[in-house]
Amino acid sequence: MLDCDNKNVNSYTNWLEEIIGAINDGILVIDSQGIVRLINDEYTNITGVQRENIIGKSLVKVRKGALLPKTLEDGKRRSGVYRKEGNVEYVVDMAPIYKHGSMVGAVSVLKSLTEVHKLTKELERSKEKLVAFANTFGHLYQAKYTFNDIIGKDAGLKNTVNLAQKAARSDLNILIQGESGTGKELFAHAIHSESARAKHPFVPVNCAAIPSSLLESELFGYVEGSFTNSKKGGKMGLFELAHNGTLFLDEIGDLPFELQAKLLRVLQDGRIRKVGSLQEQEIDVQLITATNKDLNTMVEKQRFREDLYYRLNGIEIMIPPLRSRKGDIALFIRHSLETSSSQPLQLTEHARKVLMDYEWPGNTRELNNVVHFAMNMAEKGCIDCSHLPEAVRKGHQLMETDHLGASLKDILKKTEQKVILQTIDTYGNTLAGKKKAADQLGISLASLYSKFKEYNGSN
Numbered sequence: 001m002l003d004c005d006n007k008n009v010n011s012y013t014n015w016l017e018e019i020i021g022a023i024n025d026g027i028l029v030i031d032s033q034g035i036v037r038l039i040n041d042e043y044t045n046i047t048g049v050q051r052e053n054i055i056g057k058s059l060v061k062v063r064k065g066a067l068l069p070k071t072l073e074d075g076k077r078r079s080g081v082y083r084k085e086g087n088v089e090y091v092v093d094m095a096p097i098y099k100h101g102s103m104v105g106a107v108s109v110l111k112s113l114t115e116v117h118k119l120t121k122e123l124e125r126s127k128e129k130l131v132a133f134a135n136t137f138g139h140l141y142q143a144k145y146t147f148n149d150i151i152g153k154d155a156g157l158k159n160t161v162n163l164a165q166k167a168a169r170s171d172l173n174i175l176i177q178g179e180s181g182t183g184k185e186l187f188a189h190a191i192h193s194e195s196a197r198a199k200h201p202f203v204p205v206n207c208a209a210i211p212s213s214l215l216e217s218e219l220f221g222y223v224e225g226s227f228t229n230s231k232k233g234g235k236m237g238l239f240e241l242a243h244n245g246t247l248f249l250d251e252i253g254d255l256p257f258e259l260q261a262k263l264l265r266v267l268q269d270g271r272i273r274k275v276g277s278l279q280e281q282e283i284d285v286q287l288i289t290a291t292n293k294d295l296n297t298m299v300e301k302q303r304f305r306e307d308l309y310y311r312l313n314g315i316e317i318m319i320p321p322l323r324s325r326k327g328d329i330a331l332f333i334r335h336s337l338e339t340s341s342s343q344p345l346q347l348t349e350h351a352r353k354v355l356m357d358y359e360w361p362g363n364t365r366e367l368n369n370v371v372h373f374a375m376n377m378a379e380k381g382c383i384d385c386s387h388l389p390e391a392v393r394k395g396h397q398l399m400e401t402d403h404l405g406a407s408l409k410d411i412l413k414k415t416e417q418k419v420i421l422q423t424i425d426t427y428g429n430t431l432a433g434k435k436k437a438a439d440q441l442g443i444s445l446a447s448l449y450s451k452f453k454e455y456n457g458s459n
C-alpha cells in the first residue's frame with residue numbers, strides 16, 4: 001500500500017503491490033513514522049529478512065544502521081549505497097515519497113550484485129572466448145609462406161618468382177598455372193605475404209573439395225532461412241571473410257559452370273549477394289586462382305567461360321615442372337638432407353643419378369615425399385638406390401632399357417656407367433670402397449676414378 005495514510009486496501013493498491021512484487025529489485029517502503037509498510041519477495045531474497053519480522057515494525061529497530069529513516073529526515077535521495085549482508089552484496093537507492101506536497105514515506109530499491117558479478121564473469125569469459133577465437137581465426141587465415149620458402153635457382157623458376165613478386169605489388173587478379181605439386185599454393189601464400197594486404201586474411205578454398213551444391217553458399221554466404229537446415233543468423237561467406245585480404249581459389253578449373261557466371265558478376269561489380277538475400281554488399285579482395293588443368297583447352301571446349309578466364313587472368317604465372325629444372329632437384333635434395341635429417345646423410349652417386357633422371361610427375365611434392373622416405377630408409381648414414389621408393393627405381397630402370405634408336409657405343413657407355421655406379425654403391429663411396437669396386441671390376445683405381453669423374457663431372 002503506497003498511500004500510507006489510507007487504511008483501506010483498495011483494488012488499486014492491490015494492483016500496485018502486484019507490480020512491485022513482480023519487480024526484479026528488492027523494494028522496501030516505510031511510512032512517515034518510519035514503520036515498514038511494504039516489502040517484496042526480492043527484498044527477502046537479498047536480505048534474508050522475512051515479511052513477518054519486519055512489516056509493521058520500526059525500521060531502525062529491526063535493521064540497525066538503516067539509512068532510509070535519514071531520507072525521511074532530510075528528504076534527500078541517495079543512490080548506489082553499497083551494502084553487504086553475509087555473502088550477499090547489493091546497492092541501495094533511496095527516495096522520499098510525496099503526496100500533495102508533503103512527505104508521506106520513503107522507499108528503498110535494492111539491486112543484488114550477485115547477478116552483476118555473474119554477468120561480469122560471463123562477460124569476461126565471453127571476452128576470453130572472443131580473444132581465443134580471434135587468435136585461432138587470425139591463425140587460420142594467415143599466409144604460411146613467403147618467397148623465402150621457395151627453393152629453386154633454375155632460371156625458369158627465378159623468372160616466375162620475379163613475376164610473382166611484381167604481381168604481389170599489384171591489385172590485379174592472378175592466375176597461377178602449373179602441374180600438380182609444382183608449388184601453386186606456395187606461390188599464392190608468398191604473394192599474399194608480400195602484398196599490401198598481408199595483415200588481412202588469406203583465405204584458401206579448394207573448389208574441387210566442396211560439393212558444388214554447397215559452393216555458392218560457402219563462397220557468398222547465406223541469410224537465415226534461405227534453405228532447410230540453414231544456420232540461425234545465416235552464415236558469412238568466404239568472400240566476406242577475405243574482405244581486404246586475399247581469396248585463393250584453388251582448382252578453379254573445377255568451378256561448376258553455373259557458378260562461373262556468378263563469380264564473373266562479383267568480379268565485375270565488386271559486390272556479393274548472399275544466398276536468399278536481396279541486398280548486395282561491397283567486397284574488396286584480391287583474387288588468386290590456380291589450376292593444373294589447361295584452361296585454354298577448357299575454354300575451347302566451352303567448359304570454362306571465356307569472359308571469366310580473361311577476368312581471372314590479370315597476371316598469368318606459369319610454374320615450370322620440376323623435370324625441366326634439373327638443377328632444382330639437386331638443390332632441393334641437398335636442402336632437405338641438411339635441414340630435415342637429424343644425422344648427416346650421404347647420397348650415393350647412383351641414387352643421385354636415379355633421382356636426377358626420374359620424371360617427377362608429382363613434381364616437388366613427390367620429390368619431398370621421396371627424399372623423406374629415403375631418409376627414413378637410410379642405413380649407416382647413407383642413402384643408396386635400394387632406399388628409394390620402388391616407383392622411382394622402376395621409372396629409372398624403364399628409362400634405361402629404352403635403348404631404341406641409340407648407337408651401340410652409347411648403349412655400352414651407359415651400361416658401363418650403370419655398372420660402375422652400382423658397384424661403388426655396393427662397396428661405398430669411399431677410398432676403400434672404390435678400391436674394392438675397381439678390384440671387382442678388374443680395372444685400376446685410376447681408371448675407375450677417371451670414368452667416375454667423366455660420369456659425374458667430379459669424384
Ligand SMILES: Nc1ncnc2c1ncn2[C@@H]1O[C@H](COP(=O)(O)OP(=O)(O)OP(=O)(O)O)[C@@H](O)[C@H]1O
Pocket residue numbers: 149150151152178179180181182183184185186187250291292364365368
Ligand atoms: N619451389 C618449392 N620450394 C619449396 N617447396 C616447394 C616448392 N614447390 C613446391 N613445394 C612444396 O611441395 C608441396 C606441394 O606444393 P603446393 O601444394 O603448393 O603445390 P600445388 O601446385 O598447389 O599442388 P596441387 O596442384 O596438387 O594443389 C608443398 O609441400 C610445397 O611446400
